[in-house]
Amino acid sequence: MTAADTKAADPPAAVPHRPGPKPPRPSRPSPGRPRSGRGKSARLPYLLIAPAIVAVGAVFAYPLVKTVIMSFQDMRRAHLWGGTTPPWVGFEQFSNILGDPHFWAVTVRTVLFMVVCVTATMGLGLGLALLMQRLSTWVRLLLTGALVAAWSMPLLVATSIFRWLSDSDYGVVNNLLSRLPGVDFQGHNWFLEPWQGFTVIGAVVVWGAIPFVVITLYAALTQVPAELEEAARLDGANALGVFRHVVFPVIKPVFQMVTTLSVIWDFNVFGQIFLMRSNKPEPEYELLGLYSFSKAFESASFSQGTAIALITVLLLSGVAVYYLRQLMKTGEVE
Numbered sequence: 001m002t003a004a005d006t007k008a009a010d011p012p013a014a015v016p017h018r019p020g021p022k023p024p025r026p027s028r029p030s031p032g033r034p035r036s037g038r039g040k041s042a043r044l045p046y047l048l049i050a051p052a053i054v055a056v057g058a059v060f061a062y063p064l065v066k067t068v069i070m071s072f073q074d075m076r077r078a079h080l081w082g083g084t085t086p087p088w089v090g091f092e093q094f095s096n097i098l099g100d101p102h103f104w105a106v107t108v109r110t111v112l113f114m115v116v117c118v119t120a121t122m123g124l125g126l127g128l129a130l131l132m133q134r135l136s137t138w139v140r141l142l143l144t145g146a147l148v149a150a151w152s153m154p155l156l157v158a159t160s161i162f163r164w165l166s167d168s169d170y171g172v173v174n175n176l177l178s179r180l181p182g183v184d185f186q187g188h189n190w191f192l193e194p195w196q197g198f199t200v201i202g203a204v205v206v207w208g209a210i211p212f213v214v215i216t217l218y219a220a221l222t223q224v225p226a227e228l229e230e231a232a233r234l235d236g237a238n239a240l241g242v243f244r245h246v247v248f249p250v251i252k253p254v255f256q257m258v259t260t261l262s263v264i265w266d267f268n269v270f271g272q273i274f275l276m277r278s279n280k281p282e283p284e285y286e287l288l289g290l291y292s293f294s295k296a297f298e299s300a301s302f303s304q305g306t307a308i309a310l311i312t313v314l315l316l317s318g319v320a321v322y323y324l325r326q327l328m329k330t331g332e333v334e
Helices: 003-009 036-071 077-080 092-098 099-135 139-153 154-166 171-179 195-222 226-234 239-266 271-276 286-299 304-327
Strands: none
Touching: 003 226, 003 239, 036 304, 092 304, 099 139, 099 195, 099 239, 099 304, 139 195, 154 171, 154 195, 154 271, 195 271, 226 239, 271 286, 286 304
8 A cells, every 4th residue: 555545545634613703692681671562562452442442432331321320210301301310210110111011012023023034034145145156157246246236225215115115006016916816906005914014024124134144154155165065975965965964064153143143133123114114103013122212202201211222232132142152163252
C-alpha cells in the first residue's frame, strides 16, 4: 500500500466548530404587567355588541318592565292623560282575566288557529322545497324570485288582495266556485261564519309565511349527501323510506327551528285579522293579540290589556326556551 493509498483511506479531519452568536431569547412579560394587546382583543367583542345590547334594552326591556308594572295597577284614561299615578291593585287584573270564560275561549281559539296555520305552512313549505330539488335551474330561480317577491310584499297590500279575492260581490273565489255545476256562490259572504272567515285569514297567514319556510328548508335539503340517498335506493328503499331515514334526519334541526318560529309568529297574529275585518274585528274573530288590544284601547282598561299581553308572553316563554335549546344544539349559540 503506498502512502497515497494510506492518505486516501484515512477519514477526513473534522473541521472545528466556531460558535456563533446565540439567537436572542424572547422576552417574557413581567408577571405584574398585563399584555395590553390581549386585553384589548378580549374586550373588543363586548364593545362591538354594546350598541346592540343598548338598543335591545331600550326597545324590549323597558316596555317589558313597564308592562309588568302596569299589570299590577289600574290605569285608566284619567291617569294616562292626567299624568297621575294609578292605584296598585296587586293580582286583581290577573284574577279577573283568568276568571273570565271569554279569555279561555279566546285562548283555545288562538291555539287551534296556530296549530292549523303551522301545520299547513310546514306541510306546504316542505312539499315545495322538495319540489324545488327536482326542477330545472331556470324554473327554480323563477320560483325563488316569486317567493321572495311574495315575502317582501307589505302586509297591507297582501291583505287587500285577499279581501278582493274573497269579496262577496266581486270576489274571484266566488266567481270561480259559481262556475262549478250545481254550485252558487254569488254574493256569498265568507265572514258570516267564523270558521269560513278564519279559513280566509289563515290563507293570508300561510301565504305570507311559506316563502321563508320554503327557502330555509330548500337550503337544508342541499346539505343532504347524495351518496346516502343513492346507497339507500340501492338497498331497496322507496322514496318515502329515503326521505324518512336519510333526508329528514339531516334537515330535522332546521325543520324544528322553523316550526318553532312559525308557532311564535302564528300565535301572535294581529294585523291580518285587524285589516281583514276593516279595523273592527267582531268578538268571534278575537285572538289573544286582538283581545289584549280591545281591552286596552276600546274598553280603556290599559292594565287589563297589559296583563293579557304578559300572560301571552308567559305562554310563549316555553316555546322560546325550546327554540334557544335548538339553536344551542345546532351550534348557532355557544
